[in-house]
Amino acid sequence: MSRALATAVAAFHLVKTAGLLNNLAAFPTLRRAGRTVRAGRVSLLVPTRDEAGRLPEALPGLLAQDVDEILILDDESTDGTAEIARAVTDPRLRLLPGRPKPEGWVGKNWACHQLAEAATGDLLVFCDADVRLAPGAVGALRDQIDAQRADVFSVFPRQLTGTLGERLLTPLIDDVLLSFLPHQLLDAPAPSAATANGQLLAFSRNAYDRIGGHHAVRAEIVEDVALGRWARQVGLKLGLALGGDLIRVRMYESYGEAVRGFGKSMRAAHGGSDLALAASAGWHLAAYTLPWLRWRDGSLWRASALAAVAQRLLVNAKTGRGAYAEAVLPPVTALAALPVYAVAMRRTATWKGRDYPVPAGRIGDHTTGAR
Structure with a gap:
């Protein structure tokens, strides 16, 4: 049994490393280009709810973009978010007061739906308030x-x-993306190869209307992946890139915030299954923590331990984060993730002061179709 587990763990790291090495070359990173005249209007759309602590840092980057309009929707904030946006004098920026959220909608999806309704652009670029855009992004x-x-x-x-x-x-977001989604597979028919990231997500207006916009995924907590898979199902072309020096984000500002943030989407990502969550937690302990505890028990364990270190180094190099001292963290990362799984075991996800039931279906299952 021990030999079989060691072999399985080593095989996992071999496959993961191969995927990562492929994406080191294949996965594109945004590069600043010369100013190009393009046809079509661009709408930069920012949903906000209690973002007074982050919006001041985001605004300079938003205003530095060559876009036709910047719409900020205030989703019933209580912390002065609207006042910060209202103080901006750039004529391209409009502050929209959000309407009360209807039953059955996730708050962010409802905010993005309203933004799309108000936008006049041929290209809709949804951008979270914690994202920082450099000029030219x-x-x-x-x-x-x-x-x-x-x-x-x-x-x-x-x-x-x-x-x-x-x-x-x-x-871990970058680790999973770069290790398990070869960029070439974005054109593959498999639904699992379709993904998207709602932190910065762009649609042609025609594509957005064709999939039914955020209405089509209104109840999805992990709405970005659902949108990507739904777009694939209706025959649209997906694209992905890394932000590089041009697009950065600080998602969370503490361990507790990270646990709550990842925990709210983890259950949906595992099909709503307690068994899948438990199996995932156990596997990651076996793949990342156990090899160091079994270092003296054979070369397969040692190879797996060192592979995890190499993977973190390569991921950080590809994304440009640097922070190479993080390579020592994989053995404890799986332990640090256990509270995330504990949060995910709950049947209700809580975020931004709202509670949402987590459905047992898979991400991207659509029964209503696009409207």
């Missing part, structure tokens, strides 16, 4: 949309982390 995004011929395009920003707890959990 939207231009670089449009270059990659053209290069990848994408109808739906998203960016995985460079992750900014401050505390040790953030460093343990937040970089």
Whole structure:
């Protein structure tokens, strides 16, 4: 049994490393390009709810973009978010008061739906309030949309982390993306190869209308992945890139925030299954923590332990994060993730002061169709 487990863990790391090495070359990163005259209007759309602590840092980057309009929707904030946006004098920026959320909608999806209703652009670029855009970011995004011929395009920003707890959990987003989704598979018919990132997610207006917009995924907590899979199902072309120096984000500012944030979506990502959550937690302990505890028990365990270190180094190099000292963290990362699984075991996800029931279906199951 021990030999079989060691072999399985080593095989897992072999496959993961192969996927990562492929994406080191294949996965594109946004690059600032020269100013190009393009046809079509661009709408930069920002849903906000209690973002007074983050919006001041985001605004300079939003205003530095070559776009036709910047719409900020205030989703019933109680912390002065609207006042911060209202103080901006740029004529492109409009503050929209959000309407009360209807039953059956996730708050962010409802906010994005309202933004799309008000937007006049041919390209709709949804951007979270914690995302920081460098000058030229939207231009670089449009270059990659053209290069990848994408109808739906998203960016995985460079992750900014401050505390040790953030460093343990937040970089796992890049680790999973770059290790298990070869960029070439975005054109594959398999639904599992379709993904998107709602932190920065762009649609042509025609594509957005064709999939039914956020209405089609109104009850989805992990709405971005659902949108990507739904877009694939109706025959649209997906595109992805890393943010590089142009698009960065600090998702959470503490370990506790990271646990709550990842926990709210983890259950849906595991099909609503307690068994799948438990199996995932156990496997990651076996793959990342156990090899160090079994270091003296054979070369397979040692190879797995060192592979995890190499993977973190390669991921951080590809994303441009640096932070190479994080390579020592994989053995404790699986332990640090256990509270995330505990949060995910709950039947209700809580975020931004709202509670949402977590459905037992898979991400991206659609029974209502696009409207």
